[in-house]
Every structure is written in structure tokens, then in C-alpha cells.
Amino acid sequence: MCLENEPAVLSGIKTLLSDWGCEVLAVRDRLSALACIHSGTFVPHLLLVDYHLDGNVNGIGVADELQACWGSEVPSIIITADHTQDAKRAASAHGYQVLPKPIKPAALRALMNRMLA
Numbered sequence: 001m002c003l004e005n006e007p008a009v010l011s012g013i014k015t016l017l018s019d020w021g022c023e024v025l026a027v028r029d030r031l032s033a034l035a036c037i038h039s040g041t042f043v044p045h046l047l048l049v050d051y052h053l054d055g056n057v058n059g060i061g062v063a064d065e066l067q068a069c070w071g072s073e074v075p076s077i078i079i080t081a082d083h084t085q086d087a088k089r090a091a092s093a094h095g096y097q098v099l100p101k102p103i104k105p106a107a108l109r110a111l112m113n114r115m116l117a
Contacts, residue, residue, distance in 0.1 A: 001025045001044040003033050003062060004079070005054045009101070013048065016105055029054060030062045034069070043070045045116060051080035051087055060094055075115040079103060
């Protein structure tokens with residue numbers, strides 16, 4: 001599952017992951033993500049969440065909320081244009097990996113491979 005509020009970035013990530021053979025559920029906001037998971041028993045293999053979402057929503061909080069709904073820990077990557085140590089510390093405190101924007105496909109693929117191995 002990919003949660004990203006910028007349509008162009010979301011489309012790019014979805015296309016990239018689809019080209020790699022991944023089945024991708026791509027949504028733009030917290031409510032859409034929650035609606036998707038409540039409509040079925042879908043639990044992804046990996047979660048990619050933007051750190052800063054619309055309406056001052058923090059992606060780490062959304063990732064935590066989704067994990068609680070699933071009742072299991074899903075490997076998660078926080079993607080962010082915020083290159084401060086605060087963002088990295090916050091993600092790490094929740095057990096999430098961080099990938100800076102702009103996303104480099106090779107870095108994403110390597111991180112995904114390590115997390116899903």
C-alpha cells in the first residue's frame with residue numbers, strides 16, 4: 001500500500017512498483033486508506049507512507065493506525081522531503097525505515113528487498 005498526497009508522486013510510485021510486478025493499492029489520504037482496509041481483509045506486504053500528508057496529518061501516525069487495524073506489523077517505509085533528524089528519529093522510534101524524496105528507484109528497490117527478505 002502506498003499513501004502519498006501528491007498525485008504525481010503517487011502515480012510515479014504506483015507505476016514503478018507495478019512495473020516491478022507488485023500489486024499496488026495507492027491512496028492519497030488517511031480516510032481513503034482506512035476505507036480500503038475496512039472494506040476487506042487486505043493486509044499488504046509493505047507500507048509506503050508520506051511523512052507530511054494534507055491537513056497536517058503525520059504519516060507515522062497513519063502508519064501506526066493502519067498497523068493497529070490490521071492487528072499485525074507490516075514493514076513500513078516513511079518517504080519524506082523533510083531531511084531533518086527529527087523525521088528520521090520519529091520514524092525510527094516506531095520501527096519504520098526512512099527514504100528521502102526524491103525517491104531513487106534503486107534505493108527503494110534495495111530497501112524493499114532487505115525488508116521483505
